[in-house]
Amino acid sequence: MSGICTGRVVVVTGAGRGLGRAHALAFAAEGARLVVNDLGVALDGAPAGASPADAVVAEIRAAGGEAVAHGGDIATADGAASLIRTALDTYGRLDTLVNNAGFLRDRMLVNLGEDDWDAVIRVHLKGHFLPMRHAAAHWRAEAKAGRVPVARVVNTSSGAGLLGSVGQGNYSAAKAGIVGLTLVAAAELARYGVQVNAVAPAARTRMTERAFATAMAAPAAGFDAMAPENVSPLVVWLGSAGSAEVTGRVFEADGGRITVMEGWRPGPTTDKGARWTPAEAGEATRELLAAAEPPGRVHGT
Known part of the structure; x- marks a missing residue:
């Protein structure tokens, strides 16, 4: 195979279904060699039998590509380390990490239990941090050895993380955290030849089909x-x-559609040059809000 990723080694987490599977197949079609990670859980993260990663690997190989499966839990230190090690042991290099794995446990805030909060934050946010940390350690070592990589990380956020989403407080918080993590990683890892970006996709997958069944129906x-x-x-x-x-x-x-999202940046501002009274602060703030762009609508409102 030949294409814009010929010779590159790419790791995709949560690549057994949906977006991750599509990403893995698309990378393979452009000449990349793949590590296809998937733990094989249900939509809510509960155990669900065999990982679908093997089926995706079989698809890639049937089309003439190269791929291996990884079934570890990338939200654990050992699982994330073994993920990166699989790429290095199999192909001798790592060029791109796509963090995609995740699941949902949707509840309104007053019904959202601590376990559901922790589980979603863990798989999305920690599941981005740990693979990136282990990949970054490898790339830093390569750069210090004089072999500066042309490395890439693509993280997966969501419109829920950018604007919020009713009934998804845990998911929205995790996806917003991924944006912050992306910005920090891009700044810290640039010196080692690593670029870090995030995408907020909208597509019909297991995670969206119930919430957007009508809007996302296939034509x-x-x-x-x-x-x-x-x-x-x-x-x-x-x-x-x-x-x-x-x-x-x-x-x-x-x-x-592709949109460059423009995040938090200073808008209208005022400076008294001295301490405000609460009433003064309120009056000044209302004037600033009147001059500011309105916020986007929270999903589900």
Whole structure:
């Protein structure tokens, strides 16, 4: 196979189904060699039998590509370490890490239990941090040895993390945390030849089909705007050498649409030059809000 990722070794977490599977197949079609990770859990993270990673590996190999499966839990230190080690032991290198694994336990805040909070924060946020930490340690060692890599990390946020989503306080918090983690990683790892970006995809997967069943229904014919395969071209490009000098960015992607998201930055401001009284602060704040852009609508409102 040949393409924009020929010769690159790519790790994709949560790649047994949905977006992760689409990403893995798209990378393979562009010449990458894959480590396909999936723990094989149900939508809520409960055990669900054999991992589907093997089936994706079989698809890639049947199409003439190279891939190996990894069934470890990437939200544990040992699982994340073995994930990176699998790439290095199998292919002798690592070029791109795509953090995609996740699941849902949706509840309104007043019904959201601590276990459901911890489980979702763990798999999304910790499940991004640990593989990235182990990959970064390898790339730092390579850079210090004079072999500066052309390394890429693509993290997976969500519109829920950018705007919020009713009934998904745990998921929204985790996905917002991934954006912050992406910005820090991009700044810290640049010196080692590593670029870090995030995508906030919208697609029909196990995680979205119930919440958006009507809006995301597949069309009878023609372009399927909600197919997960529509997101993968951007992810593949971000994971390729061709994305040079693009780092610390967040993109929304769905259907044929790509949007550069512009995050928190100073808006209208005022400075009294002295301490405000509460009444003065309130009056000044209302004036600032009147001049400011309104916030985007929280999903589900």
